[in-house]
Amino acid sequence: xxxxxxxxxxxxxxxxxxxxxVETINDGISEFNVEFHGPKESLYEGxxxxxxxxxxxxxxxxxxxxxxxxxxxxPNVDELSGSVCLxxxxxxxxxxxxxxxxxxxxxxxxxxxxxxxxADLLNVFEVFLPQLLLYPNPSDPLNGDAASxxxxxxxxxxxxxxEYCERYAKKEHIVNAPTDESDEELSxxxxxxxxxxxxxxxAGHADP
Numbered sequence: 001x002x003x004x005x006x007x008x009x010x011x012x013x014x015x016x017x018x019x020x021x022v023e024t025i026n027d028g029i030s031e032f033n034v035e036f037h038g039p040k041e042s043l044y045e046g047x048x049x050x051x052x053x054x055x056x057x058x059x060x061x062x063x064x065x066x067x068x069x070x071x072x073x074x075p076n077v078d079e080l081s082g083s084v085c086l087x088x089x090x091x092x093x094x095x096x097x098x099x100x101x102x103x104x105x106x107x108x109x110x111x112x113x114x115x116x117x118x119a120d121l122l123n124v125f126e127v128f129l130p131q132l133l134l135y136p137n138p139s140d141p142l143n144g145d146a147a148s149x150x151x152x153x154x155x156x157x158x159x160x161x162x163e164y165c166e167r168y169a170k171k172e173h174i175v176n177a178p179t180d181e182s183d184e185e186l187s188x189x190x191x192x193x194x195x196x197x198x199x200x201x202x203a204g205h206a207d208p
Contacts, residue, residue: 007060015121030055033069035174039130043161047072047169051129052082053121066124071168073161075138075147084132085142 012029016022021035036051038044049072054065068082076085141147150157 004059004061008055011060011121012055015125018122020125034125036125036129038165038169039133042130042134043158044072044133044165044169047165048171048174049169050174051125053124064121064124066129070173071164073143073146073164074133075136075141075143075150076132078142079146083142084129085137085140 008029012022012032015034023033023035025031025033031052031054034051034053036049038047038049050069052065052067052069056062056064066084068077068084071079071082073079077083078085136146136150138147138150146157146160149160
């Protein structure tokens with residue numbers, strides 16, 4: 001197996017050579033932003049988000065931290081900090097290369113889908129995030145309001161998702177999304193609990 005540093009370089013390079021727009025931070029490869037578009041045939045279709053990825057020192061033996069920098073209304077994404085609920089990916093993350101054992105993912109919940117997510121940054125954007133948006137899990141929420149609305153009034157939930165996409169998830173919103181130069185750094189505690197003190201329209205950092 002290649003060394004962790006080589007794996008890090010290789011995985012980041014693979015992501016940068018893909019169709020995704022990748023913006024490195026502080027001229028390094030441990031932190032970067034990726035332009036992510038909502039999956040087709042979902043409530044989030046047409047939306048575009050700047051997603052922060054932070055690779056821990058122990059990568060790939062520890063999963064990356066992922067968070068939305070512009071707002072998104074989703075039961076498993078904290079509305080203020082933008083942190084993604086990653087309990088499942090942390091439990092299932094493997095440092096080994098692998099092939100997804102599922103050839104048909106449609107209809108499976110996030111817990112099932114993530115079993116196929118091996119330590120490959122490209123899979124985060126091609127598998128994990130699209131499935132997260134297609135199949136939200138209101139029973140394990142980071143955004144209680146979104147989860148409650150989804151379970152009680154699906155029509156209003158869908159309308160609010162689309163309103164957030166229109167208000168916060170257009171190209172101009174990712175251009176104006178914060179970077180490390182303009183944002184205050186969050187403490188380790190902020191990363192661990194997915195909370196932020198900011199009440200601004202633009203979300204903050206990622207949650208591990």
